[in-house]
Amino acid sequence: MKSSGDLEKVLATHGVAVKWYEFPFGPPMVEAINTGDIDLGFVGSTPPVFAQAGRAPDIRYVAYSAAYGDNYGIVVPQTSTAKSVRDLKGKRIAVARGSAGQYLLLKALEKNGLKPEDVSFAYLQYSEARSALERGDVAAWVVPDPRLADVEASSGVRVLIRASELPENYGFYIAPRQFAISYPAALRATLKEIDQTEQYARHHLAQTAQFLARDTGVKLTVWRQVLARQPWGVAFPLTPQVIAAQQEVADTFSRYQLLPKAVKVVDAVIDIK
Template structure:
């Protein structure tokens, strides 16, 4: 086919506009286009939401979502259970494996769209190094700080159960992580059950001793969730977020020095060694969620029900799962 033939059969710009054949063709021929304003996609974050922090600071997610007509807005929460239950944002950052048990128990309309591979040493029960407390059994009658509904809440409950104790054998003090950090540093807690990066923060403030971590109790997968309605309406946005997270996780592990330099000022200009310690305990390996892998979620749900932390038994494997498009995971 010659150029002359192509010219003759190509529709004119006027006929395209007159017959309403779509803006894409008109744009291809140079017609001015009217673009809709980008829609916000609301994303929740915590201090421990490392991969979303990377995507925000580097501007990667904004760049990836722009062609889809979306722009990310970032919403920092100390506790994410309430906004997750209320549907206050569209896409939720990573949460400890215990958190979805509470949201599922509350019948929050949430879909799992990714998980971060396990890192059991990234949450631990710690005491001051000079403390006489050496074992979990020594916690009997002691004041222990923990964030209600967190993964560390499960670690505490499971560690007590393993040693023949219950939450009723201690004095649990429910504090959000920043409040717990202050209380622990000031000596108002005998022990603290906490996760990274707050675990690393505490060790930087004063010498501490780990009396138990997640090892043997939980793999400590971190899950990423999205509102059911948003996942159904905008699957390509969710898939794009998933791919960006996976790439950010690979970047973290391939560039540890650069990762520390990025996070240190955000975390309060911590010494590089402290940030590196927190990063070393996380895998940052993002992968799709598979129902067959949710057995540990059921174990967490059963412990929480026995401890009367949730009002009813639930099937923790009966959750909506977002399928990553083939070839894109």
């Protein structure tokens, strides 16, 4: 969408100029939205929960993407003796702090009868985590595509569990409260354009993979794998099912005393319909 210039054309009719910013993962983007530098961003399930709990309480949910599936998982080296998450007891696991992966790890531990204190969380950014896994400094790594597909292809890791085996976990489009209230038409137009772009990509996988390979420098074979299991679609407003799933994210972090206070997700939802 950025390369096509289509969004700029659509929003020009609303008197809106477009600027693009890239972030490695959610928490720093949330901070940028909180300071007013960003008006709309896409993020996993965990950063908005921490924002609502105190870091950036004026952030609002305006739309959501399809739930994570096989494109997010916990991996171990091929030489690891671990056959399930239960076998990671007492081990160090790399995960990005405040990412959707942190929630997935908590749920994976619960599913396997473990508590957070049964393992050691190594809070590492993605590039650091991969190196740590390859050196043997951590026993496992919680990682999403395209990094997951890349490490599967190049390092031959094994996936112990994927997001598709855990409670539904969505990605979200978030905006500052005042912006969402003041400019719903611009947000609707943007989100519809994003969804149209996703649907085009969904029906032109080969073309999309080639474009992404050129744009990112990541191998074509990796992007083919990523797109084959990519959840598609952008929708708004948030449905009761999506809100309930996100409330479970908030409740999980609250239950393990990882939030400064409990939050009610629905209080941060704005219907721009």
